[in-house]
Amino acid sequence: MTQAPAWWWSTAPRPGAIAVAHLAGDEAAVERVLAALTGRAAPAPGELAWRRLGAIDDGVVARVAPGHALVMPHAGPRIRALLDARMGELGAGAVPAGPSGDPYPEASDDLERRMLATLARAASPLAIDLLAAQPARWRAAGWTPGHEGDPDARDLRLRRLVDPPRVAIVGPANAGKSTLLNALAGRTVAIAHDEPGTTRDAVCARIDLAGVVADVFDTPGVRERMDPVERAASELAARALAHADLVVELTAPGLGWAAPPRAAGAAVIRALNQRDRPDAAGCGERASAAVTASARTRDGLAGLVEAMREELVPRADVADPRPWRFA
Ligand SMILES: Nc1nc2c(ncn2[C@@H]2O[C@H](COP(=O)(O)OP(=O)(O)OP(=O)(O)O)[C@@H](O)[C@H]2O)c(=O)[nH]1
Ligand SMILES: [Mg+2]
CATH class of the missing domain: 3.40.50.300 (P-loop containing nucleotide triphosphate hydrolases)
Structure with a gap:
């Protein structure tokens, strides 16, 4: 049984020529997910290839190491959301975790990790202080993982600080x-x-x-x-x-x-x-x-x-x- 690989983006979620996402984990899991996504065998370690990314898009897949591939589709929020959903179906974890482990080693828990990942892609300067304040606010409100509840209208308006309206x-x-x-x-x-x-x-x-x-x-x-x-x-x-x-x-x-x-x-x-x-x-x-x-x-x-x-x-x-x- 292989561990679920991690899936995360290193480019901002905005329209552009190309976006870069990482798929990292153990070798067999990375090969399995790439094959399921593209319908073809994963490129060999050190190689890159053009691939269809399911019905979503096409792009370059670069296998930079046995357990680490870069997936480079066209940049755009819709393609990104579809790929995130597809990778979730294929069992790749959306929680950011780099090939060398946690990209946010300073984070003390999942809440802080998610805050830092959101901060990294936030578009508006106003998001910075507000995001930084969230872990303490949620802890004071008695936060437990996965029990934030549904976003209300204010939550959604504030998300415009992360994804530009x-x-x-x-x-x-x-x-x-x-x-x-x-x-x-x-x-x-x-x-x-x-x-x-x-x-x-x-x-x-x-x-x-x-x-x-x-x-x-x-x-x-x-x-x-x-x-x-x-x-x-x-x-x-x-x-x-x-x-x-x-x-x-x-x-x-x-x-x-x-x-x-x-x-x-x-x-x-x-x-x-x-x-x-x-x-x-x-x-x-x-x-x-x-x-x-x-x-x-x-x-x-x-x-x-x-x-x-x-x-x-x-x-x-x-x-x-x-x-x-x-x-
Ligand atoms: N006096 C004045 N003229 C303006 C102002 N804003 C635009 N103009 C002029 O109005 C004309 C039309 O401006 P545009 O910005 O091309 O207008 P538009 O709404 O984009 O027009 P279309 O693209 O044809 O729909 C130009 O000659 C501008 O210089 C303004 O605030 N004051
Ligand atoms: Mg005009």
């Missing part, structure tokens, strides 16, 4: 969505232009919103007549919208509100952009906007960032002294 900026063409994304990112991510229909792709940037790191998507403007490229772009935008935790409905004086269909449960902030324009003060959109700002002059931008941050992870959640079901 998604924010979609939507609105009519020329509202300034791309200019806003660039202003938030502090660099040029999206092309902004006074030609309506400039944005033809769903552009995304990872942005620190007052301590909460989020993936912010620029989307093509909503227009009545669209060419095929724009239609394809707007389908991508629809996908970004369907998964958004927060939708920023952006407009400018005289453009009205374009309220595209969005995911149930997503929060919405209506924001009037271009408030530097002389006609902004008396425009009809102003009354129904929660926030006004100018992406061009950056005037009011801090207020918009604060509103976004508060919708994603309210300050009261972070300050709440109760323990957090972080994993």
